Amino acid sequence: xxxxxxxxxxxxxxxxxxxxxxxxxxxxxxxxxxxxxxxxxxxxxxxxxxxxxxxxxxxxxxxxxxxxxxxxxxxxxxxxxxxxxxxxxxxxxxxxxxxxxxxxxxxxxxxxxxxxxxxxxxxxxxxxxxxxxxxxxxxxxxxxxxxxxxxxxxxxxxxxxxxxxxxxxxxxxxxxxxxxxxxxxxxxxxxxxxxxxxxxxxxxxxxxxxxxxxxxxxxxxxxxxxxxxxxxxxxxxxxxxxxxxxxxxxxxxxxxxxxxxxxxxxxxxxxxxxxxxxxxxxxxxxxxxxxxxxxxxxxxxxxxxxxxxxxxxxxxxxxxxxxxxxxxxxxxxxxxxxxxxxxxxxxxxxxxxxxxxxxxxxxxxxxxxxxxxxxxxxxxxxxxxxxxxxxxxxxxxxxxxxxxxxxxxxxxxxxxxxxxxxxxxxxxxxxxxxxxxxxxxxxxxxxxxxxxxxxxxxxxxxxxxxxxxxxxxxxxxxxxxxxxxxxxxxxxxxxxxxxxxxxxxxxxxxxxxxxxxxxxxxxxxxxxxxxxxxxxxxxx
Amino acid sequence: xxxxxxxxxxxxxxxxxxxxxxxxxxxxxxxxxxxxxxxxxxxxxxxxxxxxxxxxxxxxxxxxxxxxxxxxxxxxxxxxxxxxxxxxxxxxxxxxxxxxxxxxxxxxxxxxxxxxxxxxxxxxxxxxxxxxxxxxxxxxxxxxxxxxxxxxxxxxxxxxxxxxxxxxxxxxxxxxxxxxxxxxxxxxxxxxxxxxxxxxxxxxxxxxxxxxxxxxxxxxxxxxxxxxxxxxxxxxxxxxxxxxxxxxxxxxxxxxxxxxxxxxxxxxxxxxxxxxxxxxxxxxxxxxxxxxxxxxxxxxxxxxxxxxxxxxxxxxxxxxxxxxxxxxxxxxxxxxxx
Ligand SMILES: Cc1cc2nc3c(=O)[nH]c(=O)nc-3n(C[C@H](O)[C@H](O)[C@H](O)COP(=O)(O)OP(=O)(O)OC[C@H]3O[C@@H](n4cnc5c(N)ncnc54)[C@H](O)[C@@H]3O)c2cc1C
Ligand SMILES: Cc1ncc(C[n+]2csc(CCOP(=O)(O)OP(=O)(O)O)c2C)c(N)n1
Ligand code: SF4
Ligand code: SF4
Ligand SMILES: [Mg+2]
Numbered sequence: 001x002x003x004x005x006x007x008x009x010x011x012x013x014x015x016x017x018x019x020x021x022x023x024x025x026x027x028x029x030x031x032x033x034x035x036x037x038x039x040x041x042x043x044x045x046x047x048x049x050x051x052x053x054x055x056x057x058x059x060x061x062x063x064x065x066x067x068x069x070x071x072x073x074x075x076x077x078x079x080x081x082x083x084x085x086x087x088x089x090x091x092x093x094x095x096x097x098x099x100x101x102x103x104x105x106x107x108x109x110x111x112x113x114x115x116x117x118x119x120x121x122x123x124x125x126x127x128x129x130x131x132x133x134x135x136x137x138x139x140x141x142x143x144x145x146x147x148x149x150x151x152x153x154x155x156x157x158x159x160x161x162x163x164x165x166x167x168x169x170x171x172x173x174x175x176x177x178x179x180x181x182x183x184x185x186x187x188x189x190x191x192x193x194x195x196x197x198x199x200x201x202x203x204x205x206x207x208x209x210x211x212x213x214x215x216x217x218x219x220x221x222x223x224x225x226x227x228x229x230x231x232x233x234x235x236x237x238x239x240x241x242x243x244x245x246x247x248x249x250x251x252x253x254x255x256x257x258x259x260x261x262x263x264x265x266x267x268x269x270x271x272x273x274x275x276x277x278x279x280x281x282x283x284x285x286x287x288x289x290x291x292x293x294x295x296x297x298x299x300x301x302x303x304x305x306x307x308x309x310x311x312x313x314x315x316x317x318x319x320x321x322x323x324x325x326x327x328x329x330x331x332x333x334x335x336x337x338x339x340x341x342x343x344x345x346x347x348x349x350x351x352x353x354x355x356x357x358x359x360x361x362x363x364x365x366x367x368x369x370x371x372x373x374x375x376x377x378x379x380x381x382x383x384x385x386x387x388x389x390x391x392x393x394x395x396x397x398x399x400x401x402x403x404x405x406x407x408x409x410x411x412x413x414x415x416x417x418x419x420x421x422x423x424x425x426x427x428x429x430x431x432x433x434x435x436x437x438x439x440x441x442x443x444x445x446x447x448x449x450x451x452x453x454x455x456x457x458x459x460x461x462x463x464x465x466x467x468x469x470x471x472x473x474x475x476x477x478x479x480x481x482x483x484x485x486x487x488x489x490x491x492x493x494x495x496x497x498x499x500x501x502x503x504x505x506x507x508x509x510x511x512x513x514x515x516x517x518x519x520x521x522x523x524x525x526x527x528x529x530x531x532x533x534x535x536x537x538x539x540x
Numbered sequence: 541x542x543x544x545x546x547x548x549x550x551x552x553x554x555x556x557x558x559x560x561x562x563x564x565x566x567x568x569x570x571x572x573x574x575x576x577x578x579x580x581x582x583x584x585x586x587x588x589x590x591x592x593x594x595x596x597x598x599x600x601x602x603x604x605x606x607x608x609x610x611x612x613x614x615x616x617x618x619x620x621x622x623x624x625x626x627x628x629x630x631x632x633x634x635x636x637x638x639x640x641x642x643x644x645x646x647x648x649x650x651x652x653x654x655x656x657x658x659x660x661x662x663x664x665x666x667x668x669x670x671x672x673x674x675x676x677x678x679x680x681x682x683x684x685x686x687x688x689x690x691x692x693x694x695x696x697x698x699x700x701x702x703x704x705x706x707x708x709x710x711x712x713x714x715x716x717x718x719x720x721x722x723x724x725x726x727x728x729x730x731x732x733x734x735x736x737x738x739x740x741x742x743x744x745x746x747x748x749x750x751x752x753x754x755x756x757x758x759x760x761x762x763x764x765x766x767x768x769x770x771x772x773x774x775x776x777x778x779x780x781x782x783x784x785x786x787x788x789x790x791x792x793x794x795x796x797x798x799x800x801x802x803x804x805x806x807x808x809x810x811x812x813x814x815x816x817x818x819x820x821x822x823x824x825x826x827x828x829x830x831x832x833x834x835x836x837x838x839x840x841x842x843x844x845x846x847x848x849x850x851x852x853x854x855x856x857x858x859x860x861x862x863x864x865x866x867x868x869x870x871x872x873x874x875x876x877x878x
Contacts, residue, residue, distance in 0.1 A: 009625070009626035010626065011626055011627075011628060012626050012627040012628070013579065013581070013627060013628065013629075014579055014580065014581030014582050014583075014622070014627045014628060014629040015579060015580060015581045016581065016627060017581040017582075017583065017627065018581070019580070019581055019582075019583070022586065054550060054560060055559065055560060440554065440802065440828075441551045441554040441555050442550065442551055442554070443548050443549070443550065443551060443552040443554065445548055476548065479548065479549060479550040479560070480550070481550070482550075483550075488550075488559070489557065489559050490551055490555035490556065490557055490558060490559075491555065491556040491557025491558075491567075491569070491570040492555050492556045492557075494556065494557070494569070494570070495555075495556025495557065495567070495569040495570060495761060496556065496592065496798055497592075498584060498587065498588050498589070498591040498592040498595070498797075499580050499582070499584075499591070500576050500579065500580045500595070501580060504572045506572065507559065514580070516580075517580035517581060519586040519587075519794075520586065521586035521587035521588075521787075521794035521795055521797075522586075522587070522793070522794060522795030523587050523592075523794070523795050523797055523798060525795060526795040526796065526798070526799060527798050527799075529551060529555060
């Protein structure tokens, strides 16, 4: 080439200079486990489904959600959302309203008639599921997804377990419950109502390859209270159960509820709605010791329910009861004080917890029962091979969400067991803690609150108390998610690299590093909002 | 205001890109087809703010001019690390002449392009000049002021890293007070650089009443791109002053370059604003107010302020300078609304 005056070399490109050789540490893309996902007992991939909701693709969001949990409309109402307690956004302003977006998606699915799609080839195996509570429904759903025929035997005349015969309508409207159960039936789950299993080994012989037990805990615990003949002493489980039959229970004008759990609160709120002038909860410890959730206590107080703390019922008379005051000892246990008080009461409802009826398991060899709970291994299998169990009968943390998680876990273990294998869950990623994030990049956005029914209607009707979010609010809420630990394609790494060493692969494909030029400065790591890049030392 | 921040959409316009924004609202840097005006393989230090700022600015200028752009570059890191003869990282027409004459060279090119265009030989070719703070506020100042005063059709971009970094971190008139450099060591009674009168070139540029003056940092990409785009809408002399932290000269970890620029803006140390015809038109308000200490403490060039007995009085003087900026440019944090 003819060169101008004083020029001896052709111009070259700096691409010849591989600055990657300067590097002592290298950036690497990672997926970390968002704290919300880690906290969800049903193992939902929350960050994953919020991602789709953020762009308005609600169907895809619902499909991603239901990979783990088939009951989002129910969940979005009754779950105590431990995910939100884990959410990193609480350190910025307030947790993402995960539960309200979940409800929005669940309701949207019902409105639009979205159905589950079949996944695996049919295996030809039949698995018995005893009980149609959340544990049973979840197990049946996941077994169906895995290609097995799930057959539910349910003793009651309607499906849903405690979701129908425990949780009151004002928190879970029955149309919602019915719709999500019907979708499971449409998906291929066989549901036999009024079919009580009395001897599991006999029933198993009717052509089943394995069984999942989800019979719940329905026998009310009693406390001995000397009672005059006329006084009505009832138990919470049957009161709430009767709410679903034609016969609404007769509780009278003054109702005393004994206990401090969510069930106690639900009975008291139900009594109020049935017309009781007074509904009083008697609990032997203090508010902070109460197992009921704070927001439920709060809602009950708003509705005019009163609570007597540090009190036990000594006896129940004809139209009143005797209460003894308690005092906490140095270990925080309530001790009697010898101080008494009488309060008027037409009925007393005991809400002191439930035990499981395990009679269907008599003479099954190998089972271990400890403190009324059936013992299971990591894959939810009992001591008897092929018999799996979960939900309220297998644990003390009794929630719908835990039951759904058990059902899923059991289904995966049953699937492996049917193939003669043991289920090994994939290893968990490390948690995407807040310290690994760069919160600067998230816009300020306060949490959206769900509308609450006005107080008059809450005291007299069984209308749903908590409303849902509309589309734009739900999307706003979804977009508050910070996508902890998982790339959400914000292009920051691609933008901030002074060496153009990040290659953009296109929507949905993320990025990769060009290690020929990456000098290992770590800017992409520091400026990744969600902590999806880490640095690792370069091996020499 | 030339830059309309998007308030919500998860990360809004804080991040480089955002899949939730319509494509036309995304940044130049987010595009998979951006120019990469300065290519990989350059010899800038790890985490160099100047290399990054130059790509941000020139890519935006390329976009705004439909790639009809020529750059004149002063001597300094940007020139040295990008173009060791015969290699270059520049993927645009680019010329280097001397340390102090970039503005004059650019003026010449602009004049030549005007003539060529009149003769129908070229289209509308635009010109940028760029240099470091030394090349701009010290040795190139005469040429630059002339370019302003004649209102030559050039966009001058100064990459301010607060010193003569290329030759080993000597003091420039843009070096902040109290900073340690090779020529202002941290010894004696008042260690580090003197508290002079200050020489804030954006204000001097504004005093020339030129069509457009702006400041920016590498921590606010969307703002920076909008300012380059806006500058290109004007004819005549324009000036953009970009704060580009230098890990070597400031004594900061290479991964903290953007963080340092962000801290400079959030503490009020470096006011981010734009002015047209000598009048301030908009400012980038502080988002999360912080004391200057947050900015000073991570930098080794200020380490002597934080020894066993912290230099409280000196830090207070620096805080007073920041407070004055906040007052003067009205940088107070405002509520983000949706
Ligand atoms: C009043 C009340 C309110 C509650 N509120 C909430 C709440 O807001 N949020 C929350 O997460 N949790 C709540 N819970 C707890 C939650 O309802 C339970 O943890 C959950 O339903 C347990 O699910 P499961 O599938 O294990 O059992 P269950 O829901 O109890 O279902 C068991 C099913 O098995 C059937 N069955 C039993 N024995 C047999 C048999 N031998 N043959 C055939 N079928 C049989 C039963 O009829 C029943 O349908 C509440 C509980 C109560 C009582
Ligand atoms: C007339 C002249 N004097 C001195 C130098 C040596 N020199 C080269 S680059 C440089 C410093 C540049 O500082 P600045 O303009 O701030 O750019 P930086 O390297 O900091 O980006 C100096 C002093 C020179 N090239 N020409
Ligand atoms: S911000 Fe999103 S990903 Fe992070 S914990 Fe909250 S919901 Fe989960
Ligand atoms: S910003 Fe670029 S050079 Fe620095 S570590 Fe990341 S990829 Fe490597
Ligand atoms: Mg400099």
